[in-house]
Amino acid sequence: MAKNIKREVIEWTAFFFVGVGLSLTGYHTEVIGTLQRIILTTGVFQPSENEATVLADYDLLLEDLEGNTLSLSDWKGEPIFLNFWATWCPPCIAEMPDIDKLYQFVNKKIHFAIISVDDDREKVKSFAKRKGFDFPIYFAKSRLPKVYESTTIPTTHVIDAKGHIVISQRGMAKYSSDAFITYLRGL
Template sequence: MEKDKPKSKWSALKKELIQWTLIFVIGAGLYATGYHTEVIGKLQSVILYTGIFQPDTEESIIHGSKADYNMTMIDSTGKRISLSEFQGKTIFINFWATWCPPCIAEMPNIQSLYDEIDNENIVFVMASLDQESQKAWDFVQRKEFSFPVYSVASKPRIYDTSVVPSTYVISPAGDIVMKHQGMAKYNTDEFKDFILRISSQ
């Protein structure tokens, strides 16, 4: 009996080494193909689904801050447009990137919000910070998201943040009425009521 103990101990160690090797190989494979971001994002979206992370539409208001419409963007056709084209409307701006798991995590619920908000006075601007614009457009097409996606060519200082994703809501009067840093669940009754209320002011 005593002779079997070292053998069973080695067998358990061997099994554990195989498990860790498999985890490493899978992780390395995902990293090499670039899919690790999406996998992490998918896991984070499960957490997001619980509703733990929600934008605080009362506490996140930037009092007295005016929007800067001098932001140049490029759409998927290569056309350069300015944020000023949407002046006078409620603007939901989300700064994101394909390399950012929390960005990917919140995208399905932003898509749901976009689908449910049928209001011509509310504009969605999904502003990609990817250095290669095509990456963003390829990603969105592959995921079959239909919200408008733009590549940011120049960004005013007021939208500078070290946190990605970051989301802003601009009122028709040009006030920044919400800023949220980090991922959040936007497709909630509370947020829909908030953005519809802003658009009717």
């Protein structure tokens, strides 16, 4: 009996110090993101089409990592993939590799706006450089239209060429599936 208690104390102590170490070094977000990425490979979290027709609001100014400004209205009449995320959000980090794969497959047909909600722009630049993602990262330069507001990140909206929000996904999803790529190519 005493052996089991001693073993449990050692295991819980080790678990505690690993957790504290991950938290203090900032790697906890990466570790949790990696675990969630593994869950995404199961295909459990798939984006689904909206039931009702919701119109997009193009009244949104974006600023890229270099400080260039563009309006969402510049892309009016063309499909758009909008994703709201943060560097401190494990589910966001988990889905980023899938979004990057998706971007590789469909970026000629669809505009991508991966919009960071981080306050620290340098941290976002550093994160993007370290990860080597090819998709464009933006910051909202104007107030977010109500139709895109969410208390959850990641949140993704897909707008078709007619200006309808055909997908609104709150929470992470696997975006690089063959079915989703085919769907986007058909927009």
